[in-house]
Amino acid sequence: MDGRLVFALLSVCFATFLYRWRRTSCRWPRPPGPPGLPLIGNILPKQYPWEAIRRWGHTYGPLIRMSVLGTPALVVNSYEAAAELFEKRSSIYSQRHPMEMILLCGMDGGVLFETNPVKLRQARRLVATGVSSRELDIYRPQLRTHIAKMLEKFLHTPDKFLDHIQHLPGEIMLDIAYGYTSTGFNDPFIKEAETWIRNFAIAGSVTEYLVNWLPILSYVPQWLPGGAFKRTAALWNKQAVDFGESAFQFVVKAMTDGVSRPSVVSKAINSQDPYDRHVIVKSATQMVTGGADTSVSVIETFMLAMLLNPEVQRRAQDEIDRVVGADRLPTYSDRESLPFVEAVMREVMRWRPPVPMVPRHPTQDDVYNGYFIPKDTIVYINFWAMLHDEEKFPDHDKFDPDRWIGGGVTKDIDPFGIVFGFGRRECPGKLLAVELVFTTLANILAVFDITKARSTDGQLMTPAVAYSSGGISAPLPFKCNIKPRTERALKLLQETLACES
Numbered sequence: 326m327d328g329r330l331v332f333a334l335l336s337v338c339f340a341t342f343l344y345r346w347r348r349t350s351c352r353w354p355r356p357p358g359p360p361g362l363p364l365i366g367n368i369l370p371k372q373y374p375w376e377a378i379r380r381w382g383h384t385y386g387p388l389i390r391m392s393v394l395g396t397p398a399l400v401v402n403s404y405e406a407a408a409e410l411f412e413k414r415s416s417i418y419s420q421r422h423p424m425e426m427i428l429l430c431g432m433d434g435g436v437l438f439e440t441n442p443v444k445l446r447q448a449r450r451l452v453a454t455g456v457s458s459r460e461l462d463i464y465r466p467q468l469r470t471h472i473a474k475m476l477e478k479f480l481h482t483p484d485k486f487l488d489h490i491q492h493l494p495g496e497i498m499l500d501i502a503y504g505y506t507s508t509g510f511n512d513p514f515i516k517e518a519e520t521w522i523r524n525f526a527i528a529g530s531v532t533e534y535l536v537n538w539l540p541i542l543s544y545v546p547q548w549l550p551g552g553a554f555k556r557t558a559a560l561w562n563k564q565a566v567d568f569g570e571s572a573f574q575f576v577v578k579a580m581t582d583g584v585s586r587p588s589v590v591s592k593a594i595n596s597q598d599p600y601d602r603h604v605i606v607k608s609a610t611q612m613v614t615g616g617a618d619t620s621v622s623v624i625e626t627f628m629l630a631m632l633l634n635p636e637v638q639r640r641a642q643d644e645i646d647r648v649v650g651a652d653r654l655p656t657y658s659d660r661e662s663l664p665f666v667e668a669v670m671r672e673v674m675r676w677r678p679p680v681p682m683v684p685r686h687p688t689q690d691d692v693y694n695g696y697f698i699p700k701d702t703i704v705y706i707n708f709w710a711m712l713h714d715e716e717k718f719p720d721h722d723k724f725d726p727d728r729w730i731g732g733g734v735t736k737d738i739d740p741f742g743i744v745f746g747f748g749r750r751e752c753p754g755k756l757l758a759v760e761l762v763f764t765t766l767a768n769i770l771a772v773f774d775i776t777k778a779r780s781t782d783g784q785l786m787t788p789a790v791a792y793s794s795g796g797i798s799a800p801l802p803f804k805c806n807i808k809p810r811t812e813r814a815l816k817l818l819q820e821t822l823a824c825e826s
């Protein structure tokens with residue numbers, strides 16, 4: 326080999342070594358963490374990794390260092406550390422890189438994973454202004470109609486209640502994002518959206534795909550054994566692109582034909598301050614996925630909690646009967662007058678937060694509490710650990726809305742201040758989510774009793790509290806009995822439906 330080439334190579338190696346040595350021999354220690362296996366590092370349990378990491382916190386404290394297949398990661402388990410890093414130091418901790426599987430599936434960019442600051446600002450603006458409190462006034466009647474229609478489905482096919490809940494937020498999000506009205510169960514567009522939502526949740530899971538921790542695997546050809554994930558990614562990529570494009574084109578055509586309805590996308594297309602087309606297409610699809618599965622999980626958790634805690638259900642229903650009366654169904658404007666229903670909603674979010682952890686990527690080296698956090702570490706915010714902190718929530722795994730009655734709710738324990746994230750990347754759909762969830766919960770309570778179902782041999786069945794372990798965690802399928810509470814409640818529902826139609 327040419328001597329100059331050897332010299333150049335040696336120089337590069339030496340410079341790399343020096344750079345790494347300088348960073349690792351930095352005078353600050355790294356945060357503590359569980360010892361890992363050589364090369365493999367730490368092995369995260371496939372089920373509920375956030376709970377395992379919460380328990381590690383008993384030994385290692387609020388910041389936990391891990392390494393998975395050579396990729397360094399840090400998990401923030403406490404509210405105090407999260408508020409400091411993601412709010413006070415948000416200029417360092419507001420970046421989110423797409424995981425490798427998300428990249429392979431073409432689900433990167435948009436509001437969730439844009440790394441270009443100009444496009445990210447556009448994307449945040451698009452969603453934040455699209456579902457601001459002013460815009461919600463426009464969408465409120467649609468929201469109520471969708472909820473009333475779901476209650477009607479509960480009435481006719483109560484055993485399919487999980488399907489009905491699954492469809493509700495997706496239909497609302499398609500309506501708000503694109504002005505699209507679903508034609509029912511077999512609506513092809515809804516099906517496309519649901520496929521995209523499902524694919525997205527799996528691709529973004531911390532434990533589902535090895536390539537998310539070992540990006541070099543993305544070079545494995547599709548046809549090799551072990552390359553199946555590449556075939557999956559190619560299919561999901563096509564589905565993601567097809568869905569984003571057809572949804573966007575639906576709005577463009579409706580606008581051209583003069584029949585478009587108010588929507589986030591039509592508002593963005595008409596904006597005086599123009600948006601990049603890609604930003605609109607990707608951010609709108611991510612709004613659908615960001616708003617759908619999260620809200621589904623919350624409503625399903627509510628059903629499970631009511632089933633398992635009949636006395637809580639009765640107290641919430643009594644409050645609605647007392648405050649709202651028997652002449653109408655509850656609306657969002659009743660929220661302040663229904664403190665126990667509010668406490669139920671708060672406890673649902675705390676007990677089983679739909680998004681247990683999210684990743685961020687510091688854009689520069691940092692030191693927190695005497696610990697060194699290097700720039701390229703993936704930093705996970707463990708919302709689950711914050712909401713299951715035994716010191717703040719005694720008997721933390723018990724569903725107990727009374728935690729929220731009578732005392733002040735400080736920021737460090739308020740689930741509404743935690744489950745939607747922190748700082749500049751906080752969920753931009755928070756207002757919509759809270760309104761959607763509150764209105765749905767209050768209306769279900771007003772119209773229906775939720776009780777245990779019976780098995781074929783007549784025994785009452787108590788469902789297990791078992792959840793999926795993807796990026797968004799939701800109850801595994803369970804059965805329950807849904808019956809209208811009174812003739813009066815039924816009549817009110819029918820009147821509401823007639824009025825909305």
Ligand code: HEM
Pocket residue numbers: 421436437438449452456611612613615616617619620623679680683744745746747748749750751752753754755757758759762
């Ligand atoms: C109960 C329902 C919901 C929960 C628990 C939830 C939770 C979250 C969380 C934890 C994040 C990440 C925040 C962070 O990094 O700190 C997020 C981001 C996001 N959410 Fe929500 N969300 C919900 C509903 C919605 C709705 C209805 C929308 C519709 C507009 C939405 C759209 C988004 C978007 C677009 C992002 C990405 C923001 C960014 O990365 O800058 N979410 N959400």
